[in-house]
Every structure is written in structure tokens, then in C-alpha cells.
Amino acid sequence: MPEAMAPSRSIEPGVEPIVAPFPDTPTVALTRQLIALRSVTPHDGGCQALIAGRLAAIGFHCETVAAGGVTNLWARRGTARPVFVFAGHTDVVPTGPVERWRSDPFEPTLRDGWLYGRGAADMKTSIAAFVVAIEEFVAAHDDHRGSIALLITSDEEGPAIEGTVRVCELLQSRGEALDFCVVGEPSSSGVLGDTIKNGRRGTLSGKLVIAGIQGHIAYPHLARNPIHQMADAVAALTAIEWDRGNHFFPPTSFQVSNVHAGTGATNVIPGEALVDFNFRFSTESSVESLKERVHALLDARGLEYELAWTLGGRPFLTPEGSLSEALVASIRSVTGVTAELSTSGGTSDGRFISTICPQTIEFGPVNATIHKIDERVAVADIEPLKDVYRATLAALLTA
Numbered sequence: 001m002p003e004a005m006a007p008s009r010s011i012e013p014g015v016e017p018i019v020a021p022f023p024d025t026p027t028v029a030l031t032r033q034l035i036a037l038r039s040v041t042p043h044d045g046g047c048q049a050l051i052a053g054r055l056a057a058i059g060f061h062c063e064t065v066a067a068g069g070v071t072n073l074w075a076r077r078g079t080a081r082p083v084f085v086f087a088g089h090t091d092v093v094p095t096g097p098v099e100r101w102r103s104d105p106f107e108p109t110l111r112d113g114w115l116y117g118r119g120a121a122d123m124k125t126s127i128a129a130f131v132v133a134i135e136e137f138v139a140a141h142d143d144h145r146g147s148i149a150l151l152i153t154s155d156e157e158g159p160a161i162e163g164t165v166r167v168c169e170l171l172q173s174r175g176e177a178l179d180f181c182v183v184g185e186p187s188s189s190g191v192l193g194d195t196i197k198n199g200r201r202g203t204l205s206g207k208l209v210i211a212g213i214q215g216h217i218a219y220p221h222l223a224r225n226p227i228h229q230m231a232d233a234v235a236a237l238t239a240i241e242w243d244r245g246n247h248f249f250p251p252t253s254f255q256v257s258n259v260h261a262g263t264g265a266t267n268v269i270p271g272e273a274l275v276d277f278n279f280r281f282s283t284e285s286s287v288e289s290l291k292e293r294v295h296a297l298l299d300a301r302g303l304e305y306e307l308a309w310t311l312g313g314r315p316f317l318t319p320e321g322s323l324s325e326a327l328v329a330s331i332r333s334v335t336g337v338t339a340e341l342s343t344s345g346g347t348s349d350g351r352f353i354s355t356i357c358p359q360t361i362e363f364g365p366v367n368a369t370i371h372k373i374d375e376r377v378a379v380a381d382i383e384p385l386k387d388v389y390r391a392t393l394a395a396l397l398t399a
Contacts, residue, residue, distance in 0.1 A: 023379060026135075027386045028115070030128035031377075032108040034090070035117035041091035042162075044071040044154035047127075048090055051075075051152065054131055058138050060150075065170060068162035070155040074171070077138070078147030082179035084396055085149045086130040086389070087164065087353055089156030092119035093371050100373045114376040121377045122370040125385065126184025127152065133389035137397075144397045149178075156349050164349040168356050178357035180323045180396055182389065183350045186367035192381040193337035193388070197362035198324055199248055199317035203347050204279040204287055204309065206294065208233075211304040214263075214271035226273035227261050229303055234275060236297055242285055248317055248343050249282030252290070283315050313347045316354035322396065323359040330391035331363075334384050339363075363388070 039045030052062040055075045065072040095105040095118050103109040105118040155163030187197045210230050215223025242252035261273035331339045354360040369375045
């Protein structure tokens with residue numbers, strides 16, 4: 001197993017972990033600075049000011065777009081097309097029980113070839129790699145064609161309603177067209193570069209309340225049990241083939257996440273039953289078609305119900321093209337790995353950016369420890385990640 005992928009060794013009681021000096025590279029140094037800034041969603045913790053200061057020094061015009069306690073950064077160098085955007089988020093998820101971490105989650109620590117800290121993989125390493133890649137690229141190609149931009153939010157890990165979507169709305173209102181976007185989400189699954197995400201499934205949630213008639217459990221003819229009605233409806237919804245997916249997407253999935261019913265007593269038929277469910281859906285289904293089919297099934301059973309819908313995001317797909325080709329070639333040249341295109345996983349801010357940018361792809365570090373205790377990134381992957389970003393810029397913005 002390569003050193004970059006070697007798992008952390010278990011620490012025996014009384015035995016100190018192997019802590020080594022950090023490699024002296026600009027990307028590692030900036031990653032450490034960002035991890036040390038406490039930016040639990042929706043707070044930015046000063047990360048964007050640090051980034052903006054470095055970008056302004058190389059000719060970027062930087063704007064802060066603040067909304068609802070969320071800080072967003074839009075930074076752009078140049079006015080011409082094509083416009084190449086790096087996108088990501090400075091906010092991180094809460095640490096969980098700090099005492100379970102082997103070191104302070106906001107004190108970047110190097111052990112056994114791994115850089116530990118909250119946000120190390122998701123996604124402060126990517127942001128540091130963005131910035132240093134841009135700095136190196138501009139130093140070598142000051143007269144590059146087109147424009148380079150960064151879209152950074154502090155509201156990706158939270159509700160995601162005042163973050164990237166707001167910047168996209170602003171850009172659209174100003175008529176600023178985007179051509180290429182690389183989102184720095186941790187897309188790699190086993191080794192750096194094995195997977196890039198060229199799309200994501202949509203997410204549509206429903207909160208279904210089925211009304212019954214409360215009564216004594218010994219007199220069911222005087223009541224109507226909503227749990228029985230709910231069970232029949234859920235079984236039918238689970239059995240439906242919503243679509244068969246396509247080359248890039250698996251079939252649409254219907255899943256129940258919560259069921260609530262009952263008064264707490266064992267001899268009472270409840271008056272209502274509540275079901276939370278979710279669709280992760282492909283481009284083969286639409287929001288409208290999914291809603292229509294659910295309502296048709298419930299109505300056909302004569303249920304008395306209320307159903308509230310929440311659309312978390314529509315699916316997006318970037319077909320193979322110049323961005324994916326440049327990124328795959330850059331990964332191969334830097335790491336020797338041939339990347340596969342994938343649409344697996346949950347949602348990301350790519351769902352917003354794709355509405356104004358025809359080629360939107362996600363690529364970043366290995367995602368095995370994201371959101372976990374002892375989140376980490378292999379130090380040996382940090383410079384190659386930056387080199388891939390820089391090579392992709394060169395492929396698309398140099399003649």
C-alpha cells in the first residue's frame with residue numbers, strides 16, 4: 001500500500017503518536033492556516049479574508065456577498081471568456097465530541113503521513129490547492145486568455161440557502177457567463193484522482209400525514225387505523241419502478257427515513273400517522289412526475305392525507321467535454337491514475353452552479369474521513385492536488 005494511503009497506526013496506551021514536522025510547501029502551509037480558523041457552518045472564521053488578500057495581490061477583484069449571516073466570496077481576474085471558476089466552501093461541520101479526537105480538531109496536526117483537522121478533506125485542502133495553483137499559474141502565464149474566478153461560500157454544510165445560490169443569482173442578474181467550473185468537493189474514493197463527479201442526483205423530500213380516526217383498540221370498527229393505511233401505501237410506493245436510470249445515473253430511489261404514530265398508550269388506535277420520505281432522482285424523472293405519481297397512488301387508495309414537499313435540488317449532469325477531458329488528462333499526468341466519471345453521493349453546490357455554467361465538475365481529495373472524528377488528508381496528496389488544478393487551468397486558458 002503506498003505511503004499516501006497507509007492508514008493511521010493505532011496508538012497503544014502510553015505510546016506517543018509519531019508527529020513529524022510539516023513539509024515546507026505553500027499549499028500545506030495555507031491548508032494549515034485554513035484548518036486553524038474555526039469556521040463551523042455558517043461561520044467563515046476569517047478564511048475568505050485570508051483568501052481574498054492573496055488573490056487581490058495577483059490582480060483579482062474580490063467581492064463579499066453577505067446574506068443571512070452567511071459570507072460569500074466572488075473573486076475574478078480578467079473580463080474575457082472563457083471563464084474558469086474554482087468553487088468551494090469554507091464552512092465545516094461541527095466536530096462532534098472533541099475528547100474523541102486524537103488531537104484538537106482546529107489545531108492541524110501531522111501524524112504518520114496524515115494531516116488531521118476538521119475540514120482537512122472537506123474541503124480546506126482543496127481551497128488551499130485552488131489558491132496556490134492560481135498563484136503559480138498566473139506567475140507563469142500573466143497574459144493567460146479568458147478569466148479565472150473563485151466562488152467560495154460559508155453555507156454549504158448548512159441549509160445552503162444564502163450561499164452559492166445567492167452568488168449565482170447575482171452573477172445571472174449581471175449577465176456574467178461562466179464556462180468551466182471545478183468544485184473542490186472530496187470526490188476521490190480510494191486514491192487521489194480515481195473519481196470525478198460530473199453530476200449529482202436530485203433530492204426531493206416529502207412529509208406525509210395520513211389522517212385516521214382515533215379509537216379504542218378493542219373496537220376497530222369504530223375507528224380508522226392510519227398506521228395500516230400508511231403501511232399499505234409505503235409498501236406500494238416502495239415497489240414502484242420510478243425509472244431505470246441511464247448511463248450516468250442509477251435508478252431513482254425512494255426511501256423512508258422516519259415514521260411517527262401512536263399516543264403512547266397500547267390500547268389506542270392513533271388519529272394520524274406521519275411518514276418522512278425522500279427521492280434521490282436521476283435525470284430520467286422530473287420533480288413534477290414524481291409528485292404526480294405519489295399523489296395518484298394515495299388518491300387511488302382513498303386516503304385522507306396532507307403532503308408537504310421540499311425540493312433540495314434538481315439533478316445535474318455535465319456530459320463529457322473539454323473540461324472533463326482536461327481534468328482527466330491532468331490527473332493522469334500528475335498521478336498516473338485514470339479517473340472515472342461518477343454521479344454517486346449526495347448533493348453539492350454544483351447543483352446551483354450548473355444552472356449558469358454548462359460544464360461543472362467536482363474533483364478533490366479522498367472522501368473516506370469526511371464529517372468523521374479525526375478527519376484527515378494524506379499529506380502526499382496535497383501537492384499533487386494543486387498540480388492537477390494548475391494543469392487543468394493551463395489546458396483551458398493557454399493557447
